[in-house]
Amino acid sequence: MSGEIYVQAHPVDHLVRADRLPHIWCPGCGLGSATACFASAMVDSGLPLDKQVVVSGIGCTGRVAGYLNVDSFHTTHGRAIPFAIGLKLANPELQVTVFSGDGDMFAIGGNHFLHAARRNVDLNVVCINNFNYGMTGGQFGPTTPLGARTTTTPHGNAEPPFNLVHVASSLGAVFVARWTVLHIRQLHRSMLRALDKRGFRFIEVLAPCPVGFGKSNDIGEGLDEMWFYRRQCVIDPETDLAQATIEMKHDSRIVLGDFVDIERPVFRPSGWEE
Amino acid sequence: MAAVPLRRPLDAETVVVPVGQVFVIPERCKGCRFCIEFCPEQVLVESDRMNAKGYRYPVVADGKERACVNCGFCRLICPEFAIYTEEIR
Ligand SMILES: Cc1ncc(C[n+]2csc(CCOP(=O)(O)OP(=O)(O)O)c2C)c(N)n1
Ligand code: SF4
Ligand code: SF4
Ligand code: SF4
Ligand SMILES: [Mg+2]
Numbered sequence: 135m136s137g138e139i140y141v142q143a144h145p146v147d148h149l150v151r152a153d154r155l156p157h158i159w160c161p162g163c164g165l166g167s168a169t170a171c172f173a174s175a176m177v178d179s180g181l182p183l184d185k186q187v188v189v190s191g192i193g194c195t196g197r198v199a200g201y202l203n204v205d206s207f208h209t210t211h212g213r214a215i216p217f218a219i220g221l222k223l224a225n226p227e228l229q230v231t232v233f234s235g236d237g238d239m240f241a242i243g244g245n246h247f248l249h250a251a252r253r254n255v256d257l258n259v260v261c262i263n264n265f266n267y268g269m270t271g272g273q274f275g276p277t278t279p280l281g282a283r284t285t286t287t288p289h290g291n292a293e294p295p296f297n298l299v300h301v302a303s304s305l306g307a308v309f310v311a312r313w314t315v316l317h318i319r320q321l322h323r324s325m326l327r328a329l330d331k332r333g334f335r336f337i338e339v340l341a342p343c344p345v346g347f348g349k350s351n352d353i354g355e356g357l358d359e360m361w362f363y364r365r366q367c368v369i370d371p372e373t374d375l376a377q378a379t380i381e382m383k384h385d386s387r388i389v390l391g392d393f394v395d396i397e398r399p400v401f402r403p404s405g406w407e408e
Numbered sequence: 409m410a411a412v413p414l415r416r417p418l419d420a421e422t423v424v425v426p427v428g429q430v431f432v433i434p435e436r437c438k439g440c441r442f443c444i445e446f447c448p449e450q451v452l453v454e455s456d457r458m459n460a461k462g463y464r465y466p467v468v469a470d471g472k473e474r475a476c477v478n479c480g481f482c483r484l485i486c487p488e489f490a491i492y493t494e495e496i497r
Contacts (some may be wrong), residue, residue: 137430137467137468137469137470137472137473138430138431138432138466138467139429139430139431140431140432140433140434141431141432141433142433143433144433144436144489144492145483145492146489147489150489151487155436155488155489156436156438156488159481159487160439161438161439161440161463162438163485163487164487166486166487166488166489167442167484167485167486167487168482169487170483170485170486170487170489171484171485174484191416233413266417315485316446316484316485317479318482318484319480319481320421337413356440356442357440357441357442357445358443360445360446364446387458
């Protein structure tokens with residue numbers, strides 16, 4: 135009986151631009167895991183791949199659109215959601231996924247998120263929250279936990295962060311979930327549920343960025359952050375989302391789950407024909 | 409203390425646990441160890457050899473040749489599309 139077998143190709147290579155592998159993401163970064171998981175979910179959803187499109191903004195997460203071998207667009211910083219709304223309205227049969235980072239989607243792009251969720255635009259939105267601006271050198275952003283050290287908060291962040299799942303659910307998003315890339319099976323299932331729904335769907339994915347966050351916050355490498363998730367996460371779909379703020383401290387809990395699954399009329403611009 | 413009987417699923421006699429074959433693309437691996445540390449059956453260990461970039465990729469541990477249950481976790485978690493499995497039983 136043999137052990138491993140060495141090969142040159144992977145079963146989802148047709149879904150990634152395999153000629154561009156290895157990708158630019160650092161060793162221990164969680165972005166590749168989230169991308170691999172989403173690529174599998176795209177296939178497993180059963181929707182034809184030529185009807186699935188992916189839009190990203192700018193940042194390390196923004197690179198996801200460029201690695202997936204479907205129609206995709208890497209927009210300007212913060213503008214993934216408005217671009218995606220245009221795509222969806224112009225071509226309603228498309229399954230449009232927005233895949234972007236915490237900074238892109240909630241700092242410069244925060245306003246677009248609020249209004250798309252409020253209107254219940256038919257978008258599948260995945261936000262990779264690594265608690266900082268990874269690409270530009272580890273600056274703090276709107277999801278950086280209170281007290282966390284980044285290159286621009288060397289003495290500890292003084293600003294309370296957004297609690298993304300609470301924001302999304304308070305705006306009426308019809309599907310709201312939070313997982314980490316360690317909880318990859320649950321994330322895969324959650325992505326399938328989201329792909330099977332209409333309306334504004336939001337999944338927050340916590341992912342290690344050892345370079346911009348882990349090392350400066352007593353967490354360490356990507357693998358250490360995965361162990362941190364293993365220790366600190368609890369799954370509680372019924373949790374009070376108002377209390378689900380993430381502290382990323384060694385004595386605080388992170389609540390995960392598929393929290394919201396409701397129906398609400400999907401956005402159509404006023405005056406549009408049926 | 410009295411021995412507590414182990415809980416066993418009622419259909420444990422009839423369920424066939426799958427066996428998976430591990431496939432690795434060594435040159436893609438960046439050595440994050442996600443697959444090695446979180447494989448539920450602890451099938452994988454680091455290779456003795458390094459790939460061209462100096463990373464130790466996963467290999468099947470001695471004695472674990474039939475231990476993979478084809479759960480698919482390593483394939484989903486690998487950030488580099490460098491490992492997957494296929495059911496052989
Ligand atoms: C208009 C504009 N302002 C600023 C930048 C610089 N910039 C590039 S990526 C980025 C933040 C990205 O953070 P996030 O979305 O969290 O992505 P990550 O790299 O962490 O995945 C910023 C500020 C830019 N590219 N364009
Ligand atoms: S800087 Fe952070 S987010 Fe960007 S690739 Fe490296 S680990 Fe990932
Ligand atoms: S498929 Fe599951 S059991 Fe097999 S090597 Fe991968 S993680 Fe381990
Ligand atoms: S998860 Fe992928 S990149 Fe990480 S050690 Fe395993 S094979 Fe290598
Ligand atoms: Mg970020």
